[in-house]
Amino acid sequence: MNYPSKLIENAVEELAKLPGIGRKTALRLALHLLKTETEQTVGMADALLKMRTLITYCKTCHNISDSETCSICANPGRDHSLVCVVSDIRDVMAIENTSQFKGVYHVLGGVISPIEGIGPSDLTINSLLERIPNSEIREIILALSPTIEGDTTSFYITRKLKDFNLKITSIARGVPVGGELEYIDEITLGRSIVERSNYGRA
Numbered sequence: 001m002n003y004p005s006k007l008i009e010n011a012v013e014e015l016a017k018l019p020g021i022g023r024k025t026a027l028r029l030a031l032h033l034l035k036t037e038t039e040q041t042v043g044m045a046d047a048l049l050k051m052r053t054l055i056t057y058c059k060t061c062h063n064i065s066d067s068e069t070c071s072i073c074a075n076p077g078r079d080h081s082l083v084c085v086v087s088d089i090r091d092v093m094a095i096e097n098t099s100q101f102k103g104v105y106h107v108l109g110g111v112i113s114p115i116e117g118i119g120p121s122d123l124t125i126n127s128l129l130e131r132i133p134n135s136e137i138r139e140i141i142l143a144l145s146p147t148i149e150g151d152t153t154s155f156y157i158t159r160k161l162k163d164f165n166l167k168i169t170s171i172a173r174g175v176p177v178g179g180e181l182e183y184i185d186e187i188t189l190g191r192s193i194v195e196r197s198n199y200g201r202a
Contacts, residue, residue, distance in 0.1 A: 001027075008034070060131065062107040062124050064089050072096075072104055079103045081138040084193075085128065085157065087111045087150065090182040091143065098190030103141070106131070111149040112156060120156060128157070132164050139167040141196055145180050169196040 001023065003009040008030055015026035033041050057063070058070035065071070072078060072092075082103030086092055092105050108123040131137065140161060144150035158168055172192040181189065 061105045062109060062127065063092055063105055077102075081136045082141065083128075083131070083137055083139070084141040084143050086143050086181070087145065087153070088182070091145075094182050094184065094186075094189060095143065095193060098186045098193065100190035100193045108144075108153070111144060111147075111153040113149045123153075125157060125160060129160060132161075132166070137166065139169060141193070142168065142170040143181070143193070144170075147178055167198075169198055171196050 003012070008027075011030040011033075012023060012026045015021055015029050016023050018026075021029070033044075055064055055066065056068070058065045058073055059068050060073045061070060063070045063072065073080075079102050083106050084095065084101060084103055085106045085108065086095070087108050087110055089107055092107060095101050095105075106124070106128045108125065108128075110118050110123055112118060112120060112123070128140075140157075142154040142157065144154050154170060161168060172195040184192075
């Protein structure tokens with residue numbers, strides 16, 4: 001594709017790197033930004049830059065945060081004895097949107113997947129284990145997607161928790177096997193949290 005400006009071409013190249021954005025869509029976005037007020041484009045660029053450079057991860061649960069401790073972990077109104085283990089930050093958002101869960105979270109940063117070269121040491125499992133001693137945690141909810149990788153990770157975590165006196169549950173299987181939490185409708189996901197089943201006891 002021929003571009004009338006090298007600056008436009010550079011912008012299209014960068015926008016096209018975003019997931020789900022092809023070169024034609026990237027061009028439309030670039031031309032749209034070119035036509036908007038300068039302040040709006042600058043504001044967008046500033047917001048993206050601040051997001052990328054200032055966002056950090058909660059020292060406790062590894063959720064994204066604007067400070068050392070995320071707003072969920074810092075909230076005294078949450079049930080800190082109940083920890084929901086998820087694989088991804090998007091899963092936290094999905095569960096929060098159900099308004100059914102009042103506990104706190106632990107974000108693993110993925111699931112065990114030998115094919116992709118992801119092992120237990122690549123996840124925040126050790127961080128989860130370190131949270132338990134001298135804490136009020138009484139129940140761990142394993143809210144991992146019901147895939148082979150998710151089930152493998154749940155099994156591994158359960159084995160690691162066997163020396164702790166904890167109740168271990170998993171979300172109800174109203175979530176379809178092979179599904180990803182972020183794509184599950186809020187009613188089904190909310191019900192699966194409320195009607196969680198025993199996974200085992202450490």
